[in-house]
Amino acid sequence: MGVQENGDGVGDKNKYRRMDSDAADDGILLSSNAQCHEAVFKRKNNVQKFVFACAVFASLNSVLMGYDVGVMSGAILFIQQDLKISEVQQEVLVGILSIISLFGSLAGGKTSDAIGRKWTIALAAIVFQTGAAIMTLAPSFAILMTGRLLAGIGIGFGVMIAPVYIAEISPTVARGFLTSFPEIFINLGILLGYVSNYAFSGLPVHINWRVMLGVGILPSVFMGFALFVIPESPRWLVMQNKVEEARLVLSKTNENESEVAERLTEIQMAAGLANAEKYEAKAVWHEILYPSPAVRQMLITGCGIQFFQQVTGIDATVYYSPTVFKDAGIKGNTQLLAATVAVGLTKTLFVLVAIFLIDRVGRRPLLFVSTIGMTISLFVLSSSLFFFGDGKLGIGLAILSVCGNVAFFSIGLGPVCWVVSSEIFPLRLRGQASALGAVGSRVSSGVVTMSFLSVSRAITVGGTFFVFSVISALAVLFVHLCIPETKGKSLEQIEMMFQNEGERQGGEVELGDVERLVRRQ
Template sequence: MGDQKSDPNVVPGTLELHSPKKPKRNAFAFGCAVLASTMACILGYDVGVMSGAVIFIQKDLNLNDVQVEIMMGIINLYALIGAIAAGRTSDYLGRRYTIVIAAIILFIGALLMGLAPNYAVLMLGRAFAGVAIGFAITAPVFIAEIAPASSRGFLASLPEVIVNFGILLGYVSNFAFQKLPEHLNWRVMLGLGAIPSVLIGIGILFMPESPRWLVMQGRLGEARRVLIRVSDSEAEAESRLSDIKEAAGIQDHYNDDVVQVTKKSHGEGVWKELILHPTPSVRRVLIAAVGIHFVQQSSGVDTVVLYSPRIFKTAGITGNSALLGASVAVGFVKTGMILVATFLLDRVGRRPLLLGSLGGMVGCLAVLATSLTIIDHHHGETKLWWAIGVAVVMALGFVGCFSIGLGPIAWVYSSEIFPLRLRAQGVSIGLSVNRVTSGVIGMTFLSLTKAITVGGAFFLFCGIAFLGWVFCYTWLPETQRRTLEEMDELFGESDWRSTAKRMRERDEESVKKRAVEHMNIVAGSS
């Protein structure tokens, strides 16, 4: 007893009521999350580069506004097809190979767009790119399933960080290649996305498979070895494995590497459990996932990402260089704020960031809409530079508020709340709603602005964002530091606030118990 070391997180002689010191992030889990997230960089690049490339595509191929709207928004509807296919594919082949398939499809799409001789081939390339975006939903699922609860928010938000970095690279590519001949510049911009997809696809083959998927296949030995590598200790790995086996309905087989499972999770019957006959907790989870994805896109953020040059032109900025430079500023703000969000998700929690983000978006959209309306009604010869400045600042503020909360949290939240068996296809439903909503807005924005003006469109988005704040406040509980296996309990009762309070009290009792046990050890050793 005398040589036992005291716990450095508890001061001897005192009763420590706070949580133990947060462990360092697992380096291997971080590396896997970064590698899985790299696919998002190419997807983000495609979104960002199209916002500027469309200026030159429209001139080179002589497209009208309706064709431009369809070209910009149709990728999201193709993503719906990819998302539906990806849920079942990742249950059947595993998370890792599904991400590789996404890389292959994206390579084909980028190549077709870069070499497109006409509008039809360009649209075919957009179809491949859209399906790849749908398949890429597997990345946040994989990350959520390997990440320890203590850093799941940080790791699961990495795809959103890297997609924003990709958007920024797309904007920079627009700015860098704009001086090339008009028939060549947009093809170079779009075709560059093909190069890294091959390297990423090969790199992903060196990642381990999701331990939760391995358990569902009865491959317990492989799952244990992966969990040991991505957990902070072997004891934590065994605890996680036990929780996963319990959630999967597998009896304890501690010494068995492979066991026969009565229901191998290849996605059989999942749609029935999700849609036709959901339990109350599954229904609440599904509404939460669908709702947060709808709010994310219906608030209009993609209009700023896809049509930023047009919006800034409406505000009074002229010249391709100035318009593309302002778009680069949008990319820098989005990327910078998403980086801030990754470090706050596991410290501040999901709800405070989400509600603060939506509140900021409502305010910025209201001021942006007002300033654009003032500019639209100004008929003097001189420009209203103050209104132009306000519009630009509010557009940047809007994407900044989005990126510090709603942007990453929608993906983190939906990837962590579904039960194990329903997770892949549940997340695919959330992404389907996300992409359909984004597609509808992307394909109607120009027509909407002609009908109710640009300012009117942003007033509409402001109202939707406010309703989104109300939904998130009333329906979404805090999931910070909860294991994936605890989500069913959190969503299992109609009064989630009481459940969350009870879970916090249970955690505090556990901390007190550990502190008392430590004090007894210290007293005995002295």
């Protein structure tokens, strides 16, 4: 019995030892799993922070554009008094920036392919900063226009390159959110411009507008710091055969190595065909001017949405909001500038709403809400100016409808325009085609802003906004017919989607970069 018990005791001890050993192994396994999850979470967090920082720094040039739009709406009141310029000179001064920026956008496509996306962003800041400094110190209208021309070229570079850079560096799941940043910063710049107008309007007339314009130099200073943070676009690096550098960038902007390998393979395949076909400006422009069915649809979509973004009158609303409110019955410069601050605040708040929805609900739903809402707001603004005169009801409706118009613009057509136009073109065409779309945007904006005062004098301010409401209604139809949903797709998948649509429309097989290279090999 004693031996039996002793044997059982030894067996029990061995059993307990095994249990302790298994528990220890389980503990090690659990600890290992916990460490693994912690490492994954830490990498994911680092990636998100890094990509967010890159998008913010790349969008700083957009603050310059927005600030110029906002500040000039008030500064022009004091420039007119100080330099004694005519109404036509006012229109030219306001609108020339959009027109001249097309040269920056055109050059930006070529420049971004030659020196890279990152250094094109830096060049945009330097050129704008030079122009802003000249405007601040301008003793005459001629010198003021010289600075304005330089600022316009800088803005042209910036407005074209920022969305392209962000689209190329962003992970697929967050591309819409991040590519909306330039529009957010444009709106922030507009708000800061309005606040600057209000804050410095009490200074002497020969000083206040100079201070207003001079403050616009500050955001570009931060671009110097940005150059130490943001990397070059991995897609541009692959085009330059710098594959390992591209891999390093992708490892910082994607959450796991499998995604890095997948993205790098897709980019190499697209870039391989582009290099095999001698990625030259002539070949690119030939393809743009004589497009295949797929490229034609891309151009209609990308250039069309840029066109409608501006011809619906958003820049006229922002630049000339003091004129609109004066026509509605608000008296005094201080009251006019205070009302414009409300417009800028509304525009900024609603673009923040858009960035959190764009990757959740998609591009098309936001565009439908935006264009329909803008159409209604513009019609109400037109009606209030026509029928309610200078009374309190007319003033209230004017302020409400202007705020409504910029709110609906900011929730859809404003940010989604840049997202769509930066993600639909294939790698070989992206720089130049995006530049072409930006040119259309700038020309449309310039025509609208340079003709607003003259057209308003001919058909009244209310009549002008009725025309904008009709154009906005046409934008609804354009969205329905021409804008596909690109949510959740990689840039290469979007290209294949257009290629497939081109096959159906063109009645011929039209292979994309990736597919053509695979078949060739």
